[in-house]
Amino acid sequence: MPSVEVHRTGEMPAIPRYVGMTDEIRQIINDHGRLPIDIATLAPDADLYQAGMSSHASVNVMLALEDHFDIEFPDRMLTRDVFESIASIEAAVSELRSSAVPS
Secondary structure: OOEEEEEEEOOOEEEEEEOOOHHHHHHHHHHHOOOOHHHHHHOOOOOOOOOOHHHHHHHHHHHHHHHHHOOOHHHOOOOOOHHHOOOOOOHHHHHHHHHHHHO
């Protein structure tokens, strides 16, 4: 179930905003990716390495993703293309989370 953020605007009632996996991944990249630009300006398929993420920072992102989503990236996923974009990270995390759910 997605988490919910509540934003208040003047006298209006609180408006829930559902924060999905993409927003969570963006926040992790923002916190650990050491990008010189605002992560919010990047399209989901933008190349994070071209945006300035180093291979060292990508390891920090991977560790933070593992901790946040309670997953472990297998050796086959420890490749540059898995961590190349928000979309590719989301696809990998989704795959790992779905395979962790007992059937």
